[in-house]
Amino acid sequence: ASRLSGVEMAPPDPILGVSEAFKRSSDPNKLNLGVGAYRTEELQPLVLDVVKKAEAKMLAAGYNKEYLPIEGLDSFRKATVDLLLGADHPAIKQDRVVCIQALSGTGALRVGAAFIGKFMPGTKVFISNPTWGNHMNIFGDERVEWAKYRYFDPETVGLDFAGMTADLEAAPDGSVVLLHGCAHNPTGVDPTPEQWKAIAELCKRKGHLPFFDVAYQGFATGDLDKDAFAPRLFVDSGLEVVVAQSYSKNLGLYGERVGALNLVLADAESAKRVLSQLKRIARALWSNPPTHGARIAAEVVGDPAMFEEWKGEMAGMAGRIAKVRGELRAALEARCPEKDWSFVTKQIGMFSYTGMSPKQVDNMTNKHAVFMTRDGRISLAGLSSAKVAALADGIVDSVR
Numbered sequence: 001a002s003r004l005s006g007v008e009m010a011p012p013d014p015i016l017g018v019s020e021a022f023k024r025s026s027d028p029n030k031l032n033l034g035v036g037a038y039r040t041e042e043l044q045p046l047v048l049d050v051v052k053k054a055e056a057k058m059l060a061a062g063y064n065k066e067y068l069p070i071e072g073l074d075s076f077r078k079a080t081v082d083l084l085l086g087a088d089h090p091a092i093k094q095d096r097v098v099c100i101q102a103l104s105g106t107g108a109l110r111v112g113a114a115f116i117g118k119f120m121p122g123t124k125v126f127i128s129n130p131t132w133g134n135h136m137n138i139f140g141d142e143r144v145e146w147a148k149y150r151y152f153d154p155e156t157v158g159l160d161f162a163g164m165t166a167d168l169e170a171a172p173d174g175s176v177v178l179l180h181g182c183a184h185n186p187t188g189v190d191p192t193p194e195q196w197k198a199i200a201e202l203c204k205r206k207g208h209l210p211f212f213d214v215a216y217q218g219f220a221t222g223d224l225d226k227d228a229f230a231p232r233l234f235v236d237s238g239l240e241v242v243v244a245q246s247y248s249k250n251l252g253l254y255g256e257r258v259g260a261l262n263l264v265l266a267d268a269e270s271a272k273r274v275l276s277q278l279k280r281i282a283r284a285l286w287s288n289p290p291t292h293g294a295r296i297a298a299e300v301v302g303d304p305a306m307f308e309e310w311k312g313e314m315a316g317m318a319g320r321i322a323k324v325r326g327e328l329r330a331a332l333e334a335r336c337p338e339k340d341w342s343f344v345t346k347q348i349g350m351f352s353y354t355g356m357s358p359k360q361v362d363n364m365t366n367k368h369a370v371f372m373t374r375d376g377r378i379s380l381a382g383l384s385s386a387k388v389a390a391l392a393d394g395i396v397d398s399v400r
């Protein structure tokens with residue numbers, strides 16, 4: 001017998017497990033609304049034209065495959081900070097922004113978690129309820145203590161702002177607060193600008209450290225600047241912040257693993273020391289980050305013409321999602337007018353949180369071949385106009 005025969009099966013990942021079940025299904029009408037990956041109207045993955053252009057340019061330039069510095073590609077790091085704060089932000093000029101390239105948003109969160117574990121021992125991380133499931137894995141695996149704060153109100157299918165602020169108020173002073181920069185996953189429910197201001201004030205008063213997870217910049221409204229409203233507001237109100245960024249969705253670089261961890265700190269001296277420690281952590285995790293995707297992002301953001309083209313393609317993706325949202329709401333209202341379906345278009349980003357129970361989700365999958373996570377989340381990025389009617393039939397059959 002193997003010396004590892006005592007190792008138990010790990011539970012399947014609640015999100016990626018859905019894709020595996022989808023692949024196994026032989027139903028010709030099957031629909032995968034599980035994973036948050038953009039699809040075209042033909043339900044095919046999309047490589048942006050601007051990415052192809054950048055790759056052609058890179059090939060022509062004949063880049064080598066040498067190791068990058070531990071902190072990553074300089075032009076990528078500059079582009080990434082500019083995207084987050086806006087170019088020419090005073091914090092950049094004051095050298096108090098730390099940026100380290102990471103293995104996409106997940107890797108950035110993981111480096112951040114490791115840093116908190118190492119340099120802020122005993123600090124608790126507060127995570128929204130619900131949240132992206134991997135947040136719990138990431139902080140848990142780093143042995144960082146976490147707890148949940150109230151976020152979603154099933155009654156209003158909106159934000160439980162009173163619950164959220166009460167929980168953050170009750171948290172020990174100086175806690176870390178994990179916030180979704182925009183397009184909250186899985187609920188699609190974001191605070192209003194006024195609510196963001198109040199959350200920033202609360203963090204200031206309590207000495208909390210906001211840790212933004214920015215996985216959808218440009219994907220919520222289709223506009224990079226609008227989607228960076230919250231982290232910029234916090235920085236401009238004088239808070240120190242941590243930000244994990246991902247290019248998976250907005251540049252469609254999912255499998256290339258392109259992202260970064262940023263800290264905006266009060267002074268340049270601290271920034272220098274923190275970067276040195278982040279490098280020490282990354283050195284033992286992946287030594288130095290991958291080159292290809294970082295070069296793509298740097299080329300696109302650094303070239304004014306390509307940057308404009310990217311914005312157009314991003315708005316196109318966000319626009320297609322908004323379009324199927326509208327179509328789905330109309331189809332649901334036509335089939336089941338006694339229920340309020342306005343949440344479908346009120347929610348923002350890739351996802352809609354339908355409020356379906358696990359039993360109803362099982363009906364969606366077993367009877368209607370709609371594959372989705374058991375929390376009732378559907379990815380609208382995986383829905384086409386052609387499939388709206390079938391999906392609406394399935395939802396109405398499942399919730400009635």
Ligand code: PMP
Binds near residue numbers: 103106259
């Ligand atoms: N945070 C959130 C909230 C996400 O939804 C995702 C992607 N599903 C990520 C982080 C990280 O994704 P990636 O590692 O591909 O950047």
